[in-house]
Amino acid sequence: MNRYWKSIATVLAVLMLLLLPLAGGVSAAGNKVIIKVSAAISLKDALAAIKEAYARKEPGVGLQLNLASSGLLQKQIEEGAPVDLFISAGISQMDELALKGLLIPQTRSDLLGGELVLIVTREKRTLIKGFADLSKGAFSFTIGQPETVPVGKYAKETLLSMKLWEKLANRIVFAKDARQVLTYVDSGNVDAGLVYRSDVVGLRGAVVAAVAPKDSHSPIVYPMAAIIPGKNLDVTRKFMDFLKSPEAARIFSKYSFVPLQKNVAVKSRY
Amino acid sequence: MMDPITLSLKVALIAVCIDFVFGLAIARSMARKEFVGKNIIESIIILPMVLPPTVLGYGMLILLGKRGGLGQMLMEQFGIQIIFTWWAAALASAVVSFPLMYQSAKAAFASVDIFLEQAARTLGTGEMRIFLTITLPLAWPGILAGLVLAFARALGEFGATLMVAGNIPGKTQTIPLAIYSAVETGDDELAKTLVLTITILSFAAVFFLNRWSKKKVQVWRKGSEAHVESRNI
Numbered sequence: 001m002n003r004y005w006k007s008i009a010t011v012l013a014v015l016m017l018l019l020l021p022l023a024g025g026v027s028a029a030g031n032k033v034i035i036k037v038s039a040a041i042s043l044k045d046a047l048a049a050i051k052e053a054y055a056r057k058e059p060g061v062g063l064q065l066n067l068a069s070s071g072l073l074q075k076q077i078e079e080g081a082p083v084d085l086f087i088s089a090g091i092s093q094m095d096e097l098a099l100k101g102l103l104i105p106q107t108r109s110d111l112l113g114g115e116l117v118l119i120v121t122r123e124k125r126t127l128i129k130g131f132a133d134l135s136k137g138a139f140s141f142t143i144g145q146p147e148t149v150p151v152g153k154y155a156k157e158t159l160l161s162m163k164l165w166e167k168l169a170n171r172i173v174f175a176k177d178a179r180q181v182l183t184y185v186d187s188g189n190v191d192a193g194l195v196y197r198s199d200v201v202g203l204r205g206a207v208v209a210a211v212a213p214k215d216s217h218s219p220i221v222y223p224m225a226a227i228i229p230g231k232n233l234d235v236t237r238k239f240m241d242f243l244k245s246p247e248a249a250r251i252f253s254k255y256s257f258v259p260l261q262k263n264v265a266v267k268s269r270y
Numbered sequence: 271m272m273d274p275i276t277l278s279l280k281v282a283l284i285a286v287c288i289d290f291v292f293g294l295a296i297a298r299s300m301a302r303k304e305f306v307g308k309n310i311i312e313s314i315i316i317l318p319m320v321l322p323p324t325v326l327g328y329g330m331l332i333l334l335g336k337r338g339g340l341g342q343m344l345m346e347q348f349g350i351q352i353i354f355t356w357w358a359a360a361l362a363s364a365v366v367s368f369p370l371m372y373q374s375a376k377a378a379f380a381s382v383d384i385f386l387e388q389a390a391r392t393l394g395t396g397e398m399r400i401f402l403t404i405t406l407p408l409a410w411p412g413i414l415a416g417l418v419l420a421f422a423r424a425l426g427e428f429g430a431t432l433m434v435a436g437n438i439p440g441k442t443q444t445i446p447l448a449i450y451s452a453v454e455t456g457d458d459e460l461a462k463t464l465v466l467t468i469t470i471l472s473f474a475a476v477f478f479l480n481r482w483s484k485k486k487v488q489v490w491r492k493g494s495e496a497h498v499e500s501r502n503i
Contacts, residue, residue, distance in 0.1 A: 036354070041437070044455045066354065066436035067451060075328070076436065080336025081353045179454050201456040 040089035046255035090150040108225035113258035115197040116212035142193035155194035157217040198256040274448040285363035285424040293371035301379035319369035327433025359435035363424035370419040378412025418479040
């Protein structure tokens with residue numbers, strides 16, 4: 001019987017121990033101003049570096065990064081999640097938030113551009129040197145699902161403009177995101193695929209064979225905008241200015257993104 | 271700031287505490303009662319186990335968000351925002367792992383000999399005392415098993431957590447979310463380390479609690495039998 005009470009006491013003690021730090025934890029955030037940033041997960045490493053640089057520049061301001069797919073982040077914002085700044089990997093997510101009146105229109109601008117590259121598995125690298133070799137050299141090909149994955153949409157546009165879509169159509173494996181495209185090719189399971197240049201990190205079993213011409217697909221753009229109600233809007237704006245600065249541009253370039261300096265947003269084509 | 275491992279443990283433990291309190295209360299009240307609609311209620315309770323976590327997460331996001339009923343009320347009445355805090359992660363884990371706790375506890379309560387409780391009642395023992403000194407000790411092994419399973423499930427929660435708590439490093443990024451981040455950005459080394467860590471953690475939790483509960487079962491079985499015998503004399 002004694003043991004039974006002891007174990008009940010243990011459970012209660014654990015509960016207490018756990019709850020103790022919570023009481024303090026809530027208010028421990030301190031007097032730092034926190035900018036809550038929701039950003040496409042493909043920006044993870046670049047934004048980690050940005051965060052570090054900004055902490056040196058503005059010690060009184062902290063960045064809180066929430067990283068997931070742009071579609072999920074959009075849903076969270078629609079349901080009223082606390083977000084100050086949204087950096088999307090696709091224009092459509094930003095457009096939908098704009099339509100619903102959830103972003104502050106005058107703060108919207110295009111932060112980054114990207115490039116689409118053709119990656120080829122190691123065994124096929126001598127056979128496939130560019131897009132022209134695809135129809136003969138690649139027995140299997142992978143792109144993101146064009147309807148749901150932005151990188152898949154751009155890839156389909158490129159293939160269409162190069163008149164390769166018809167020829168490759170029955171060899172294409174559709175992936176759920178850019179990372180999966182990369183994994184398929186890097187592991188040698190698929191001969192070639194199309195991904196963002198910024199996704200190409202640490203390839204072991206594949207190489208970059210070619211860059212898709214800029215005019216073969218609609219512009220790849222990462223737009224950003226402040227989200228309503230715009231708490232601490234001044235602080236958020238200052239950070240957005242920093243994201244457009246040469247210092248931030250250097251960091252983004254390091255991670256293979258193309259910084260866009262001009263302060264206008266690409267108009268959506270839908 | 272909190273590293274994913276500590277945070278995961280904290281979140282899973284809080285989740286299990288929530289499961290423990292509600293699981294026990296609901297299981298106890300459902301175990302011995304038959305009423306119209308019991309089946310429906312039980313099905314709803316089990317639902318989180320069979321629904322995809324992302325569906326649950328989306329439901330919770332709608333409910334707890336600023337524009338959702340519960341979220342709005344909490345915001346207006348208490349100024350509390352749950353979305354994007356680790357409390358949301360704990361809540362998501364608790365909801366997803368709740369059926370495991372509930373099922374085990376219910377089975378455990380149902381297996382307790384009802385005559386023992388009735389005997390105590392005829393001797394004038396209060397309901398609370400009956401619960402604490404007869405029902406709970408006899409059901410304890412099953413409840414422990416439920417705790418173990420719920421803890422392991424809570425530790426691995428991903429889908430619902432990502433929806434309601436977000437993937438915020440140092441704040442809501444538990445091990446599964448950190449693995450997702452690492453894989454999505456091609457950080458294979460970190461991903462492998464974390465996969466190994468969570469595997470070892472889950473294994474250790476299940477292994478040791480299992481062993482512990484087995485030992486306890488024997489001790490308690492003997493203990494409670496002796497107790498009952500002495501009362502019967």
